[in-house]
Amino acid sequence: MKSFPIEICDVTLRDGEQTPGVSFTCKEKQDIAQSLSDIGIEIIEAGFPSVSTEEKKTIKAIVEMELPSRICCLARCVQSDIDAALDCGVDLVSIFFATSDLHIRVKYHKTREQMLDTALSMLDYAVDHGLSVRFSAEDASRTDIGFLKQMYREGAERGAAYSSFADTIGCMTPIMMYDVVREIKKDLKNPLCVHCHNDLGFASANTFTASQAGAFQLHTTVNGIGERCGNASLEEVLVALRMHNKTDRYDLTELTKLSKLVEQYSGVLVAKTKPVVGEHAFVHESGIHIAALIKDPQTYEYYPPEMVGAKQKLMLGKHTGRKGLEHILTTLGYTCSNEQTDEILEKIKAAAEAKQSITAEYLSEIIAETRSSAS
Template sequence: MSDFSVNQFLEMAGTPPLDIEICDVTLRDGEQMPGVVFKPEEKLEIARRLDEIGVEIIEAGFPVVSKSEKNAVRDICNLGLNAKISALSRSRQSDVDVAIDCGVDMVSVFIATSDLHLKYKLHMTCAEAIRCALETVEYAKEHGLIVRFSAEDATRTDFNTLKKLYKKAEEYHADYVSVADTVGIMNPRTMYYMISEIKKIVNIPICVHCHDDLGLALANTLAGAEAGAKQLHTTVNGIGERSGNTPLEELLVNLRLHYGIDRYDLSKLKSISSLVERYSGVPVAKNKAVVGDNAFAHESGIHVAAVLEEPRTYELYSPEMVGAERRIIIGKHTGAKALKYITKKMGYDLEKKDLCLLAEKVKTASEFKRPITCDELRRLILDLKIEFVYNGP
């Protein structure tokens, strides 16, 4: 019996192969989430974990912000990681000097380009902003850095102006141009069109940096990649300003399943998610894709029965692929078959009639809206005073 998989749809749709790299910005944009501050040693550990996954570029921070930030960026540069280390820089030569002093491989030179930002934030004309940006790009290149030029609020910038600016940045020898969807205004269709048009006028790689204000950051990032963007920006757990950024874990799983990109170690995704959750103090939603507690949790009797026989019935990919574990939940929707599996693992060998009786007790006991623990289930078994064979410890 054939399995009509998503790959068949992708083949029919003519999904293109992708030439991409990941730039993770957890240590910079992720830390700009209100209330999040990573200690220096925490930044080092996150950087190591990102490197182990195979992330090609790590944006280590914004070193001009403070002495401790500069020291943290320098320490990450000294770890000897395989990933290239990048730092953020305003369109100021003094910012570039601080980044150079840290020993970074790459600098991300940014300036706001939308009329809204020019008027109310920078209080500059577009010509003045462009001059500052290009002079800084040129200065950074003269000092041997890989340079990414990023137009902040690019997706609300006059498109003809933006294209001319990216072309100028290429003429000034920028290595990348970056489209920052700063307020998450795009949708996949508009992002695909925008990147396709920019790709017609520049020969250097394009980056996409998506925010999640409309819940479309991941979809927009994938659309940008399909249109030809090379560098895709992420944060672990999608943390970042306001509603956050494209989640690293969700992007990497999509790249594996939909596009066959398998060079990243997905088995470390759950552990780095838990690490960043602990360090940031930002809890991961239970129903979050890939790394949420419920991503591989099953309670419904019909679902559990099927999963116990063949996990693929209700799991698109195995929990082991992302370093997670399957959980069978004891609750209102748990059936006799699931209880047989759970109680057997606990050491009990119960008859079918007793399992049905136990299932009824579980349904009643779970009405207080939370799953039942194994200890509570054991007490229910003992309270029923049923005869059973116990093979547990």
């Protein structure tokens, strides 16, 4: 597969914090920013300074860390928001306004032309004051494509460093995303950014697909947190880029640790079946699978768990086979006869079917009981 140039803008500290009930302290945001920078993330969106005085102080504190990553913040098409971004000393400001007819009518009570004029005047103001600007269309996925192209064209002519496309309500599919990015890229004069929400479960897929269609800046959050159903997951997007786009400049071995950090600070638990960082991502119970894994992990692991800072784990349950049990017993240092192994396996299956968790302690009890009865 052909490799496409990309960069990541992680928005955990801004859109991720818009997850219901989530609020990061300044120290927590600094810890997350440091970890993102250590992984090699190019741009960190630190927050929305107009939200509160404390938010503005936190963004300043992250800027003052002088990380290798560029620091970004969000701004409405309002001069006070641009002034706040300037005061924070960020490298990039994302100026956004809703571009769909629905949003323009309901939220602004203006025409398309009036909204675009206001947005362009704020773009001029930011550029004139030395800011790099991402000119962002909110609800772009439901915006007339002609108006979207006009916005991006005029924005680029006025000095916007990036044009940004937001699937704000997560309504797109990967095929739709590929087609719209290809269409926009035909006439675009600056790099395109994509910001995807997960309302249909396609945020990560849409983000990766957009990169293959020519989008340059990809927006993510750690663990996919964010408003409603969340955003594109940083770990899923980075692994897809490593495996399918030959992108190898990010330190993926830190992903599991970062995931746990954000889980702790946000209070949003990661699903056990979450790709890449979920508790079960590299756990195997099926006897057929374990028998093959013992010979070659690639049989049932597309990428090695060590690549993302995790470990393979073989579990015991109703689907466990004899080969898997023998391997686990040997790994734990037990030597059992064939008859004892068969008896242990029967007890494990019976316990699992009764919804008993096969913990290490419970396994030790089964082994001791089996050996005792045999002697």
